[in-house]
Amino acid sequence: MSLRTPLGRVLGSGSAHDGVHHWTVQRVTAIAIAPLSIWFLGSLAGLPLADHAIMSAWIGHGFNPVLLALLALAAAWHSQLGVQVVIEDYVHGQHAKAALLLVNTFAHVLVAATAVLAVLRLAVWSPA
């Protein structure tokens, strides 16, 4: 019989809740990205991509900026979760792993914020 307390046995093993949350958000964002990305690429396919006036008008027109912002957010979130798992799987040094996970999170938040802000700008103001 072990004299260790139940608490002592599980300390340092990590919580049982985060993994499920990670798993769920990964699926929820995937389900969101599938139709949004098909809509995005399908729309691009019918547009004159090199024409700035038409492209910036399209980005800011009607419901498009809402869908584009949601696509950027969902894609960045899904991407952050995915790269996180890759880092956790393949980077074994404790410090390197922590540093890379931090960089991963910050980089994705930066990309998401940048994309959303650009879309918002085109939604409220048309560039010259």
Next chain:
Amino acid sequence: MRSRPLSPHATVYRFQYTMIGSFAHRLSGVAMSVGLIVLACWLVAAARGAKAYAAASALLSGALLKALLALWLLAFCYHLFNGVRHLVWDLGYGFEKSEARRSFRVAIAAALILFVVLAWLLFARAGVAPGVAP
């Protein structure tokens, strides 16, 4: 902390086709993570104005970037259909060996078809290529 079991021991297993499917899913995903930066830059260029957008368009129609865009498109098509496989597995279906093998083939075929269609529409027809001149 006590050393705990680590998940991927890719090198200790006999080779199976499922490894390619799994690894390609990760690889395509990570590739698109980098592609997100380009998407954000493209949106910023559009928001900044005609001059910035023309510069971005010219950059994106260069041979190297165009090849990368095509690879990202291919990665998207594969990740999309293989992702659907994952979602179906999550619902508890398709685990039989024969089913998994067939869904792998279907995903590859669907990805290639979607890739050809989108590549034609995006590059050959309306495309990044024509009207690049600022």
